[in-house]
Amino acid sequence: MHKFKAIIWDYNGTLLNDIEIGIESINLMLSKRNLPLLTSESYREVFTFPVKDYYERVGFDFQKEDWDLTAHEFIANYTKRLPHSDIFPEARILLDLFKKQGKKQFILSAMEMNMLKDSTQELNIQQFFNEVSGINDIYASSKIENGKNLFLKHKLKAEDVCLFGDTTHDYEVAQSLGCHCYLIASGHQSIEKLKATGCPNIIESLNDIITE
Known part of the structure; x- marks a missing residue:
């Protein structure tokens, strides 16, 4: 990392x-x-x-x-x-570790924006992020356009960025952005579905990142 x-x-x-x-x-x-x-x-x-x-x-x-x-x-x-619901315990560890390492951190979500802001504030994690990006409706559609906007706004270079996600759509987003990707099999889709994407970095949980 x-x-x-x-x-x-x-x-x-x-x-x-x-x-x-x-x-x-x-x-x-x-x-x-x-x-x-x-x-x-x-x-x-x-x-x-x-x-x-x-x-x-x-x-x-x-x-x-x-x-x-x-x-x-x-x-x-x-x-x-x-x-x-709560943040995965290992996610809290990584958020803190990456902050100490000086990495920029962003949320790119298909959750409606106001709900996303409320949730991150309720869980007291908003201080970790340079920006939190949700969508403008409740229909959980594509995140690709918002991802492109993040890249432009924060002048991100694809080779410097890693996206963490738990669905095949997260890999589609990473491919559209040209950045690296880790898919985590402890979320909303099975490891078999994640493997079918061809993503080279599929892990059981975020604990695998901590131990890298």
Whole structure:
């Protein structure tokens, strides 16, 4: 990690351990519709970006119901549970270590911006970041454009940057930005899905970074 001058963190599933509250939130909706519930294993196999595709994979029919209302229903469930989630302990160690090493740190998230700001403030981690970047809606779509804006605003060079994420979309973002990438298999997608990207750096957890 010493060669990197900047770290871009994904938030959900990479810094924030919100997997269980995400599963609880979607299972409430599935139960209401008499659809099969998800386990931790099945969730990690079907979760994807854009999240509308994930909803369709688990049985939602947007010919019969409104995607916008469905997304708001999930956010309502998720927001109630968000205070019960926390940062991965090893993430706190790395945030502090990278700060001491003088690295710039950023969050690049598909979480809605106001919710992201509130969450980082509640968890008292905002002081680690040069910028926190979320999206302007609740639909968890692509982060690529916001990533490009971070590069331009902070004059980042791709060879100096490493992105940490937990999904195939994080690897797509890293490839679009031309930067290095580590995918962590303790988040929202299975290690098999992460390996299928061809990413050369796939680790079980952030503990593997600490011990490098």
